[in-house]
Amino acid sequence: MTRSAATGPAIGTEGQPDTRDNRAGPDRHTEGRVEAGGADGPDAGAGAPPSGPRAHAKILIVLFAAVAFQLALVSAFTGAMSRPALHDAKVGLVVAAHTPAADAVAAHPVPGVSYRNRASAADARDEVRNDGLPAAIVIDNGHETLFVASASGAALAAGLSKAMAVQAQQAGLTFAAQDVRPLPVDDPKGLGTFLLVIGWVIGGYLGMTLLSRAVGAGVRTPRGTVTLLGWTAVYAVLSAVAGVVLVDPLMGVVTGAAWQLVAAGTLTVFAVAALTAALMSLLGFSGLVVAIASLVILGNPTSGGSVPVPMLGGGWRFLAQILPTHAGVSLARALAYFDGHQKGTPILVLGIYAAVSVLLMLGLSLRRRATAAGGRAAAAQAADPTPSTVNSGK
Numbered sequence: 343m344t345r346s347a348a349t350g351p352a353i354g355t356e357g358q359p360d361t362r363d364n365r366a367g368p369d370r371h372t373e374g375r376v377e378a379g380g381a382d383g384p385d386a387g388a389g390a391p392p393s394g395p396r397a398h399a400k401i402l403i404v405l406f407a408a409v410a411f412q413l414a415l416v417s418a419f420t421g422a423m424s425r426p427a428l429h430d431a432k433v434g435l436v437v438a439a440h441t442p443a444a445d446a447v448a449a450h451p452v453p454g455v456s457y458r459n460r461a462s463a464a465d466a467r468d469e470v471r472n473d474g475l476p477a478a479i480v481i482d483n484g485h486e487t488l489f490v491a492s493a494s495g496a497a498l499a500a501g502l503s504k505a506m507a508v509q510a511q512q513a514g515l516t517f518a519a520q521d522v523r524p525l526p527v528d529d530p531k532g533l534g535t536f537l538l539v540i541g542w543v544i545g546g547y548l549g550m551t552l553l554s555r556a557v558g559a560g561v562r563t564p565r566g567t568v569t570l571l572g573w574t575a576v577y578a579v580l581s582a583v584a585g586v587v588l589v590d591p592l593m594g595v596v597t598g599a600a601w602q603l604v605a606a607g608t609l610t611v612f613a614v615a616a617l618t619a620a621l622m623s624l625l626g627f628s629g630l631v632v633a634i635a636s637l638v639i640l641g642n643p644t645s646g647g648s649v650p651v652p653m654l655g656g657g658w659r660f661l662a663q664i665l666p667t668h669a670g671v672s673l674a675r676a677l678a679y680f681d682g683h684q685k686g687t688p689i690l691v692l693g694i695y696a697a698v699s700v701l702l703m704l705g706l707s708l709r710r711r712a713t714a715a716g717g718r719a720a721a722a723q724a725a726d727p728t729p730s731t732v733n734s735g736k
Contacts, residue, residue, distance in 0.1 A: 411631075414639050422643035426653040428454030428501055434466040434478030434489075435459050443513040444481040452505040454652075463487075471522045472683040473676065476652060477502045486510040491523035493679035495650030496532050523679060526597065534595035535674040536647025538585050542607050543641065543667055545581045546614025547633050550574065553615075554622065562623070567707040571700060574615045575608075582607025602677040610670035613692040616699035617666065623706045641667030666695050 435457040437444050451457050458475065460466040466478035470489045476498055480487045488506045490499040503519045510517035525532045553573055560566035582604045589596040596603070614637060621629030644654065644662040651662045662668040673688035 411635075411639075414635070418639045419643050422654055422658045423649045426497060426501075426649045428452065428505065428653060429655060430659060431455045431476055431498065431502060431652040432458055433502070434469060434475045436461070436463050436466050436478065436480040436482075438463070438480065438482035441481075441484070443484065443515050447479075447481060447486065447509060447513050447515070452502075452509055455502070455505070467522055471680075473523070473680045474684065476650070477506075479506060481515065484515055486513075486515045486517050488517070488519040489522050490519060491680075492521050492525050493523040493532060493675065495646065495653075496525060496530075497648075498650035498652055501653065525679075526595075528597075529595045532675075532679075533647065534589055535678050536645065536671055538589050538596060538603075538607075539610060539645070539667070539670040539674050540642065540647070541585055542581060542610045543614050543637050543670060546578075546611045547618040547630070547637060549577050549581065549611070550615035550618040550622075551630060553577065554619065562707060562710055564704065564707045564711060567623075567703050570619065571616070571703070574612060574619070578608045578611035578615065579604075581611045596674075596678050599677045599682075602682065603674060606670070606673045606677055609689070609692050609696070610666070610673070613666050613696040613699070614670075616696050616703070620699035620702040620706075623703050636665060637667055641665045644668055645671045647671050664691070666692055 431454055433451070433455050435448060436459075437448055448457065460469065460478065463480040463482075466475075466480060467489050469475045470478050470491050473491060473494050476491065476494050478489045480489070486506070488503060490502055492499040499521065507517045507519070526534075528534075553570060554561055557566055557570050557573070561570050585607050586596075586600050586603045590598075590600055590603075617637075618630065618633040621633050623629070625632060640661055643649070644651070644658050644665060645667040646662060651659055651668065654662065669688040669691035673685055673692070676682055676685040676688065
């Protein structure tokens with residue numbers, strides 16, 4: 343007699359009765375629902391906040407880290423920029439005729455200033471004009487002339503002019519200052535190149551963060567790393583072009599040397615992005631934190647943009663020489679204001695950052711591939727019997 347579908351056993355795929363206990367089914371499904379979302383259904387508690395001591399401790403760590411980041415940012419900017427003063431200004435010196443007043447000035451430089459003897463007034467003027475020195479003084483016949491270049495730093499030029507004028511007056515010399523590299527009329531404080539480079543730096547690490555997410559997990563493989571670097575180069579060119587178009591034809595703040603600035607921007611963005619990617623590849627998310635700390639918390643105050651480097655303290659001056667932010671600002675200023683003079687050092691610094699970061703990324707991706715291949719080989723060897731094992735079983 344055939345049992346009804348409501349009470350009889352289910353029919354399997356081969357037409358035979360299913361002998362499994364139907365009573366276990368509902369209990370099994372109920373347990374699944376409880377495990378997935380609780381007794382009230384799979385969606386219950388989906389938006390519930392984390393609870394428990396460990397979850398609370400994690401939240402507190404994140405909050406303390408955010409506060410620490412804020413304090414580090416404020417302390418770095420305040421410590422480096424709040425009280426600028428002459429610390430390490432190298433000034434050219436030409437004494438055309440030795441007099442007691444001239445010898446007194448030469449023997450007792452202004453605090454924070456060291457002299458570099460030059461052969462003639464023309465040599466000293468050219469060196470200042472080419473950004474080899476921030477300033478130079480020429481003493482001749484009871485008169486002192488100070489050559490400055492406000493394009494290398496308006497605050498530095500003003501500080502040197504004020505200090506040298508006081509010194510000349512005390513020595514009984516007449517005084518005059520000449521600005522041999524004035525800033526553009528549309529950018530009287532010289533912040534155009536500084537802000538342009540800051541935008542490139544921020545765009546460098548932000549763009550790399552977004553590109554890494556777009557490429558996905560494959561970015562950790564050698565092929566993915568090469569793909570990421572290729573897109574980074576494209577992004578660097580686009581970012582550089584956009585920045586120059588903004589500050590030159592659209593805003594008129596930094597004019598001239600457009601293509602040279604595009605090349606400088608491309609190198610700056612690529613170096614910063616590659617550095618960020620290398621740190622993230624090495625340290626994970628912590629690498630992004632290290633990149634932001636280096637480029638923003640330490641990089642911005644030491645960039646020489648708002649406070650010239652000779653007016654920073656010793657530790658800050660050291661950081662300025664090794665961080666890419668200052669190198670980018672120096673390169674942009676050399677191209678925009680000084681006809682490309684003194685561009686070699688910043689290009690070298692940025693090039694080292696770019697090259698080392700690329701090599702580090704490729705090396706880490708190759709090591710990960712070798713590690714993964716070794717793991718697969720070990721797993722295969724453990725799963726398959728060796729020939730000696732097979733023979734011994736016969």
